[in-house]
Amino acid sequence: MRLEEKITIKNPQGLHARPAALLAQIANKYDVLVQLKKGKTVVDGKSIMGILMLEATKGSKITLIVEGDSAQEAFAEIKELLENEDPDK
C-alpha cells in the first residue's frame, strides 16, 4: 500500500530537535518506507539527519509518503505528529 499526502507543519518549532527525533523514532518502529518531500528535496523519514536537512519550519508544506504493509498505521501516527500544535510534543 502506498499513501501520499501534502501536510502543513503546525508545530511552532518546525521539524527540529525533538519533533525530528520523534518522527525518526516513529518511522523506525514500522516496517515501511517513509519519505518526506519538500520542494525537490526527498529524504528518508527514518533518518534524523534527513529530516533536519528538510529545514521544515512552521507553516511549510511537505509531502509525506509511506509505503508498505502497515502503511496505514504509520501514516496516521506520523501525520498526527506533523500536525501537532503543541511545542512540547
Next chain:
Amino acid sequence: MKTQINKVLEGIPASPGIAIGTAFLFGREDFVIYRRRISEKAVPNEIARFEEALIRTRQELKELQASLSNKGAASSKIFDAHLLLLEDRMLIEDVIKELKEKKFCVEYIFSQVIKKYIDAFSQMGDSYIRERTADVSDVGKRVLKHLLGQRRNQISLEEPSIIVAHDLSPSDTATMSRTNLLGFITDIGGKTSHTAIIAKSLEIPAVVGLQIATRVIKNGDLLIVDGNEGKVILNPDTKTLRHYQREKDISIVEARQLEDMLRDLPAETMDGRRVTVAANIEFPSEVDSVIKHGAEGIGLFRTEFLYMGREDLPSEEEQFEVYKKVAEKVAPNPLIIRTLDIGGDKFLSQIDTPEEMHSFLGWRAIRFCLARPDIFKVQLRAILRASVFGNIKLMFPMISCIDELRDAKKILSDVKRELSRKKIGFNKEIEIGAMIEVPSAAITSDLLAREVDFFSIGTNDLVQYTLAVDRANEKVAYLYRPTHIGILRLIRMTIENAHKNNIWVGMCGEMASELPLVILLLGLGLDEFSAPPISVQKIKYIIRNISYEEAQRVAEEAFNKNSADEVEAFLLDKAEALLRRCHGEKVCDFGDLKKYKI
C-alpha cells in the same frame, strides 16, 4: 608580533561572572586523513571497520552519559541526540554507498559525508539547526578517532585557566578536569550552545561568538572574561586588572590568602560570639573541598544524587556506605543529612510521579517520603546505622505543619525500634532537625521548635514560597528578593522561636553565603551558616571582623527599612565599610547581591 595591551574582544555573554586567568588554548583536533584507494575486495573489510567504530563510539557515549548522569548533570541528555545521530540510517547508508562507489578508505569517505552534512546544516537559516553542526562534528570526530585508533585525551589544567576554543562540544567539556577551570571563551556559538549550558551548570563565566579568539590569543596570555557584558580583555594593564578585580567578588589570590589564613580559625566575632560555618554538598567527592576550605562540618548533605539517573533504588547498604564515609571524613564535625527531597524540579525515573500543574506545590520532599515509607525507611535505616561512625544529624525537608514532622518522627522511631530489636547499633541521641522553607513552618516555628533539636532555614524555597515567585520564570524573577522585609521577618521570627525553646538554628540557603547578609543574619542570632565550600572563608572573614554587638545594631537598623532595595543598599554600605576597615581599600563590590536586581 608585539603584544597588544588591553585588547578588547566583543562576544555574546553566555554565562555570568568575571574570571581572570591565563589562556589555555584548546586545540581543535584535526585529523590527518589520507585519501587511500582500496580494492573491490577490501570493501567488506572497510564496512566491518566502520561498523566496529560505530559500536565502540556508541559504547563510549553510553559510558560518558552514565558518568554524567551520576554526577547529576542535566547535560547528559545531550548525548541522547548524539546516540541518535550515530545510529542514523541516512548517514550510515550514505557512507556504505559512497564506499562501494568511490572505493576510498572508510576514514576518508566518512569524513567527507560528515562534512557534507555540516556544510548543509551550517547554511540553514534556523539557528537551532545551525548549532547542531557541533553535535554532528562531535560525533564524527569520535567515530574517526576509533577508525584511526586514537583515544581522546583528558585535559587537565596545571594552573587556573580560561579555556579558549573554537567551539566546545559536550564530550570536550565532559572529559575536562574541573580543577583550575575558570571560564570558557569560544569563537563561535550562541546563547543556547553547549558551551553556554555547561558553563552555567558549572557556574563559571563564559563568552561565546568572539570570532577571532583562537587566532589572537596565545597560550599563557592573561585574560579577563567578563561574562556579564560579553567581553574578553587580552593582556590587561594594571589599571584594568584592578578594576576587574574589584568587580569580581574576591580575587583568586585573595581567596587563597583567606583560605590559608582562615582555615583553622574559628568563626568567632571580635567580641567572642562563636558560630558555626559549615558547607553544603551534593556529592561525597566534595568532602575534600569542605575540609580544604575550613568548613566546620556539613550543614546540608543533599541525598538526591543517590537516587537520580538510575533504574533501581539505592539499597540500604549502598546508602550506608556513602553516609558512613562522609561522616568519618568530617568527624568530629557534624554531618547533617537531609532526607530525600525529590519533586519540584527533580524527579525519580524509578517512580511514576503524576504530572503536576505546580510541581513545587505538589508531591515532593517529605510529602513523598511519608507516602512511600518503603523508600523512606531504607534511607532512615542507612542514616541511623551510619550514625555510630561520626557526628550525624538528620533533617526533614519541606515541613509545612506539625503533623508532618510528627509522622516523620514516628516512622523514624519505628525504624529505631526495628534496629534495636535486631541489635544493630545506632546513635540513640541522634539530633533531628526540621527545615524551615515553607512560610507556614516559619510562622509556626514556636510549635515546631518543641519537636526538634534544631532548625535549618532553606531560603531558596522560603523566598520562592513567601513571595510567590518562580525564580526560573524570567518575567517574574526580579521579584525574587531575599531581602524582602517579609522574608527578614520570617527569619527573625524563626530564630527567636528557636532560641526561646533552646534549640539552635542554621541556614543552608544561598542567602547564608551573601556577604552583606551575613552581617544581618549574624546580628539576628543565627547559629550556623551553611554555604557552598567556596564561600566558607568569606563568611568566616566577615564574622571574624565584626563584633556581635555591631551586627545586632546593623540588623536592628535594617528592620527599620521599608523595601528590599533600601535593605540592600544599607547592608552593602555596611559590608563595604567593614571591608574597607580591614583592607584600607574596597576589595569587593558584592556582585552576589546585585544579581537579584536582574
